[in-house]
Amino acid sequence: xxxxxxxxxxxxxxxxxxxxxxxxxxxxxxxxxxxxxxxxxxxxxxxxxxxxxxxxxxxxxxxxxxxxxxxxxxxxxxxxxxxxxxxxxxxxxxxxxxxxxxxxxxxxxxxxxxxxxxxxxxxxxxxxxxxxxxxxxxxxxxxxxxxxxxxxxxxxxxxxxxxxxxxxxxxxxxxxxxxxxxxxxxxxxxxxxxxxxxxxxxxxxxxxxxxxxxxxxxxxxxxxxxxxxxxxxxxxxxxxxxxxxxxxxxxxxxxxxxxxxxxxxxxxxxxxxxxxxxxxxxxxxxxxxxxxxxxxxxxxxxxxxxxxxxxxxxxxxxxxxxxxxxxxxxxxxxxxxxxxxxxxxxxxxxxxxxxxxxxxxxxxxxxxxxxxxxxxxxxxxxxxxxxxxxxxxxxxxxxxxxxxxxxxxxxxxxxxxxxxxxxxxxxxxxxxxxxxxxxxxxxxxxxxxxxxxxxxxxxxxxxxxxxxxxxxxxxxxxxxxxx
Amino acid sequence: xxxxxxxxxxxxxxxxxxxxxxxxxxxxxxxxxxxxxxxxxxxxxxxxxxxxxxxxxxxxxxxxxxxxxxxxxxxxxxxxxxxxxxxxxxxxxxx
Numbered sequence: 001x002x003x004x005x006x007x008x009x010x011x012x013x014x015x016x017x018x019x020x021x022x023x024x025x026x027x028x029x030x031x032x033x034x035x036x037x038x039x040x041x042x043x044x045x046x047x048x049x050x051x052x053x054x055x056x057x058x059x060x061x062x063x064x065x066x067x068x069x070x071x072x073x074x075x076x077x078x079x080x081x082x083x084x085x086x087x088x089x090x091x092x093x094x095x096x097x098x099x100x101x102x103x104x105x106x107x108x109x110x111x112x113x114x115x116x117x118x119x120x121x122x123x124x125x126x127x128x129x130x131x132x133x134x135x136x137x138x139x140x141x142x143x144x145x146x147x148x149x150x151x152x153x154x155x156x157x158x159x160x161x162x163x164x165x166x167x168x169x170x171x172x173x174x175x176x177x178x179x180x181x182x183x184x185x186x187x188x189x190x191x192x193x194x195x196x197x198x199x200x201x202x203x204x205x206x207x208x209x210x211x212x213x214x215x216x217x218x219x220x221x222x223x224x225x226x227x228x229x230x231x232x233x234x235x236x237x238x239x240x241x242x243x244x245x246x247x248x249x250x251x252x253x254x255x256x257x258x259x260x261x262x263x264x265x266x267x268x269x270x271x272x273x274x275x276x277x278x279x280x281x282x283x284x285x286x287x288x289x290x291x292x293x294x295x296x297x298x299x300x301x302x303x304x305x306x307x308x309x310x311x312x313x314x315x316x317x318x319x320x321x322x323x324x325x326x327x328x329x330x331x332x333x334x335x336x337x338x339x340x341x342x343x344x345x346x347x348x349x350x351x352x353x354x355x356x357x358x359x360x361x362x363x364x365x366x367x368x369x370x371x372x373x374x375x376x377x378x379x380x381x382x383x384x385x386x387x388x389x390x391x392x393x394x395x396x397x398x399x400x401x402x403x404x405x406x407x408x409x410x411x412x413x414x415x416x417x418x419x420x421x422x423x424x425x426x427x428x429x430x431x432x433x434x435x436x437x438x439x440x441x442x443x444x445x446x447x448x449x450x451x452x453x454x455x456x457x458x459x460x461x462x463x464x465x466x467x468x469x470x471x472x473x474x475x476x477x478x479x480x481x482x483x
Numbered sequence: 484x485x486x487x488x489x490x491x492x493x494x495x496x497x498x499x500x501x502x503x504x505x506x507x508x509x510x511x512x513x514x515x516x517x518x519x520x521x522x523x524x525x526x527x528x529x530x531x532x533x534x535x536x537x538x539x540x541x542x543x544x545x546x547x548x549x550x551x552x553x554x555x556x557x558x559x560x561x562x563x564x565x566x567x568x569x570x571x572x573x574x575x576x577x578x
Binding site: 069130134137140141144145148152153155156158159162163166167170173174176177178180181186 | 495498502505511514518521522525528529532535542543546549550553556557560561564565567568571
């Protein structure tokens with residue numbers, strides 16, 4: 001089953017639906033937005049299923065104009081994996097936001113969410129560098145506007161997020177300009193074949209690392225994230241952490257594994273990225289342990305996990321296990337982080353706050369939500385049989401293959417820290433000794449507990465049945481480009 | 484040194500000036516303007532790349548047009564947010 005013509009629809013359909021939803025009056029907009037998002041979700045699932053059955057890679061040139069003049073879209077195994085994550089988390093967030101408008105920021109959420117979804121799909125299927133830049137900007141603008149829905153206090157974090165995002169994009173645009181100056185094309189595959197080693201290539205890789213590092217909040221460029229993610233409404237935080245970060249990750253990986261060569265300067269960049277990643281793992285974990293609010297803990301946890309995405313740059317260097325481990329880690333983190341932020345939102349509605357000190361007794365009243373937090377944390381920490389374990393296992397294998405034992409220490413200590421702050425979150429929901437009258441929470445609709453719980457369960461189920469996925473990703477041409 | 488060489492050198496320099504200004508300045512309006520200066524530097528590089536041959540290359544010029552549209556949109560959103568930030572901080576000062 002090959003339907004490459006569906007690829008442009010992944011971007012254009014949600015954009016069109018967004019414009020239509022924006023015209024609907026504010027009252028019925030939630031219904032229209034939920035319907036439009038469901039259509040987008042159905043389209044996403046159809047494309048992912050067809051891509052998985054086909055098992056190959058699709059290419060589509062818009063209006064029949066081939067590269068280098070036209071716009072080409074392409075989807076390979078990695079794109080399939082990212083699209084699957086976006087569809088699963090997208091549908092979950094749609095259900096959650098439709099059930100409780102307060103957790104989504106009101107009716108303005110829907111058109112922005114559809115634009116964001118279009119941009120995320122676009123980053124994944126874009127075949128040329130300039131469209132990647134345009135789609136990244138679309139994602140940044142929509143994400144910033146969504147953060148600003150968090151109320152008056154969210155304006156400052158949103159602006160800071162916009163500044164960081166635009167600086168990252170400008171650095172990337174300069175890299176794109178250098179690529180065009182050197183090769184005369186922007187098509188990613190043609191660039192990979194045509195770009196000669198030299199100082200310009202080093203500059204391109206360095207600019208991309210810096211630009212995407214800012215966008216994905218890699219230490220020490222992470223300071224905006226623990227401010228911006230908790231300021232947003234819960235449904236938005238989940239999308240930002242699970243999906244928006246990943247747009248920067250996939251662009252960095254595509255450029256890095258497509259272009260980077262064995263030059264000393266490029267190797268040094270890889271070492272710098274690896275060190276920054278290792279520091280991020282410890283710093284994010286330590287700050288999460290010190291935080292006293294659920295959303296802040298989860299945001300610092302994202303800072304720590306982004307560190308692993310940078311470590312993949314060195315671990316996946318010519319190692320299939322490292323590469324598939326990286327992609328699976330992205331999926332595992334996306335599922336777990338979405339589950340955590342949605343669960344935190346549910347608890348915040350039930351208890352009126354997300355401070356750990358006010359949540360005691362939650363395990364009695366909202367056991368399913370607390371279970372979602374716990375299971376997602378176990379997957380993040382990488383304990384079997386979860387999805388996170390599969391990812392960490394692949395990365396460990398890659399580290400052993402390369403004899404790079406120090407990464408094993410980083411992976412294991414990072415997992416321990418993750419387990420620590422997950423335990424702190426779950427511990428805060430226990431009944432206190434002698435506390436017979438636990439504070440009763442506000443009633444919340446059960447779907448608000450079911451959605452995060454389903455995502456958390458998904459991170460276990462996918463972990464048990466992950467062999468096919470690992471194969472799908474390991475055969476990806478992106479790795480060969482670097483071999 | 485030709486005009487194209489000059490533009491290729493000046494572009495990154497202007498971008499650096501804009502970025503450094505953006506990072507060091509505290510005032511929000513001036514930070515937004517500094518960001519626009521930085522983007523002007525990147526656009527200059529793209530235009531210089533387009534002007535290397537006798538017949539100008541239309542592809543980088545099209546990229547610059549798209550880039551200008553995107554920066555205009557970003558500036559609009561940034562200004563709207565900056566106004567809101569100022570309104571919030573004015574309120575807390577009055578109290």
